[in-house]
Structure formats: C-alpha cells, structure tokens
Amino acid sequence: MSIDRQPRSSLRQVYVPFVPALWTVALGLWGLSRQHSMWRDEAATWQAARRSPAELWHMLGNIDAVHGCYYLLMHGLFACFGPSTTTLRLPSVLATAVAAACVAALGHRLAGARAGLAGGMAFGLLPAAQFQLQEGRPYALVAAGAGISTLLLVTLLHKPSRTAYWAAYGATVMVSGLLNWLSLLLLPAHLATLLWVGAGRGVWARWTTAATAATACVLPLILFSRGQSAQVAWIPPLTWHMMIGPAVLLAIGGAGALLDRPRAGRLSAASVGLPLLAVPQTGLLALSLIQPLFLDRYVFYSMLGLALLIGTAVGSAIRAAEPRAPRAAKWILPAVLAAAVVALLPQSLAKRSPASRVDDVLATASYVRHVKGTGSAVLFLPADRRDTAAVSPDAFAGLRDIALVRGPEESGNLKGTEASPEHLRTAMLAQRRILLVTDAEQAARPVTSEQDRTKTAVLEEYFTPVADRRVRGRRVTVYERLAPRA
Known part of the structure; x- marks a missing residue:
C-alpha cells in the first residue's frame, strides 16, 4: 500500500500546480492584444524599453526609478524578441501562471490537493488577476515573487536548517522589492505568520537575517525614488468609499479562514493566507494616511492570500460532503469552477477590451493618421500625451510638434521639454492648422503648467475647431486659424 501511495503523492505534487498554471496561461493568451490597444502606463513601459541603457539610466535619474529593474528587463526582452504587444504582455502572463502555481x-501542502487545485484555478479568475494578467507593467512579476517567497517560507517552517532556501527566500524578496518596493509589505505578512505558528528561535534568527538583508538591498531604491514622489501626486487622498473594496476582500478571506478552523501554533492555510491578504491591504491603507498611495495594483500580490483562502473553503466543502454524498462531493470543484467562469465571464470579456483601461494610445494614433493634413502642426495637452507619437511615430509623420524643444530621450523623461509660453504662442500663431491630442473629459486632469494654459488660451482665441473626436479615452481636435478681424 505504501508503495502505491508514493507515486500518487508525487503525481499530485506535479499536477496540482501544473493545471492552474496551464489554465492561467490559457486565460492570458486569450485576447492578449486587447483588440490592438495599449494604454498610457503600458506606453511608458514601451518607451522606456526601447531606449538604450544609457538613455534609460538618464531617464531613471529623473523619473520612474521605482520601475527601473522592470524597464531593464523589458529592454532585454524587446532586444531579443522585438517590440510588440505580445512581448510587452507575455511576461505578465507567465508570471501570473507562476503565482497561480504557487497558490x-x-x-x-496546507489544506489538501483539492484545496490547492481550487485556489490555483481561482487565482487566475479573480478580476484583479485578469487585469494584471495582460498588463505590460511589473505587478504580475511581483505577485510571482510573493508566491515563490511564501512557498519557500512554508517549506522552511518544516525544514528550517536549509541555508540555501533561506538565501533563495531573501533573494526573491529582494528582487520583488526592486520591481516594486511596496512589495516589502509582504515581510510583515510573513512576520504575522511566524507569530501565528509560534516559530522557534532558529527560524526567527534566519528569517530576520534574510528579511533585513533584502530590505537593506532595496533601501537605496526606496530613498532615491522618494525624491520622485511628485509622480504619484495625482493619487487621490484616502476616503471611506475607497475602503469598501479592501473590506469586502477581507470579509471573504476571513470567511475562508474560519472554515479552515485556525488555531494558534498550527501552520495552516489560514495562518498563511489571511496575513498575506490582510497585511499588505491594511499596510497600504495606513501608508496612504501619510501620503496618498492607495492603488490596488500596488498590492496585487495580496490576492494570493485571497485565492488560497477561497481554495481552502472549497476544499472544506468537499471534505464536509464526502461522508454523506461521496459521489456528489467529486463534482463540487468542477461545479464551483464552472459557476465562477460563467459568473465572471462579463468581467473576463471586459478586461480584454480597450475600454477596460483609461485610454488607448494606439487607437488615437490610428485616428491621427487619418485626419492629419499637409502643413499641419500638432500639440499635446498635457505634454504627457506625447506618448501617442512616441509609440506610433509613423502616424505623426509630416506633423510638426511645434511645442517640442528637446525630445524625451534627450530630456531624460517621457514627455520631452517644451518651449516657453512666449515662444509657444508665437509658434502657434504662425500656423494655419493645428491638431490637438488631449484627454477625453472623463480622463482629463486640471491644466497646471504655463505651457498648457498658453495652448488652451491661444486655441480658444485665434482658432476654431473643424473636427473633433473622442477616441477611447483621448480626444483629437483639428483647429483652423480664424480669419483676421477687420
């Protein structure tokens, strides 16, 4: 009997993580191009990844240092496989699959094969995961790092003397922190798990060493990027309604933890999953009281804890049903998954549409290609909307960017350097036709720079719109010069 059990156990250890990983990859490849769309955050990745290492280093000295390691990774992938939306998003697909396999x-390990299978499959279906699954940003990679480090920690709680595993744990936490230093909120979550299970002195000593080393390696990035905090000044202050989402997630996770019958001193799905869900969410809320930072993507990795607890709840339901209805119990997991797929299908379709993002730089560029005319000039308001031309320069061929003095690469940023308001006014008044690329009203932010105020004032006084169209979160308006007054 023992001879037969070992192969079955080994087989389960392979297929339980493999099936959710394969499932998540399939979800990621489904509609990967999002109808050939790309939004502003992905456009930032695209621009940074296409720069030389020297240009990228120059840029990181001014902006986006927090994403420097991710941009360097994407630069290498673009160099190897060429720039495309597939190259841009496939790392997130694979990373989310790794995270699902870790769940x-x-x-x-903590609640049984069926709980693991349910949790891994559930992770890829979560709306937050389906968003990050096809996102050309680092948050899925951070989630993969969080999953690997949590799995290593659970392994080390069973076998704490494995020095190589502790080194791997510290290295994984460090890499995750370098991809996004808010991932270090994972460490207090792991601390809560160690307190819950009553870890021994040896574990505490090794964990403290690994956690301290990882934090020390990320600390220079934290301190340097704090000098670029103006980049997140647009994030709104914390309000009560912003806490509704985290409260709902914690309620669902808490219900799953209760079904696991958590007890102090016992390593369980609850002792791992609940801190992994709750601590990053509440930690980011607390940080947002000091400086507004609350964006759910910053703690996307906390969804690992939610998926683990959901899987535990499904596993508990199966175990409860088996003594009374063993045949029906076998169908609980397939039925739950089928119901979840059907219930979340509208969300799944929505996440794969261009409307799921704030705007679409590719659709905007496509429209510009059709409306640009001979002798036209182009303006971007704000200057950040120049990302449309940076991603699709051929669509703007023949258009003169009359506000631009130095390009983004030379300026070490993503929007370039624009002329003074006086020079800009003179250049605008010399034009017969100006094409303006700006934000649609629902996505627009207040005009703040003097250059942008000048653009608005001159267009309103001396030009009249002859064509105006909203294109997936952006607005393209063609202006023609008014006839001089008699």
Missing part, C-alpha cells in the same frame, strides 16, 4: 502548491 496551488501552498494549498496542497
């Missing part, structure tokens, strides 16, 4: 492995 499944954790659930299997």
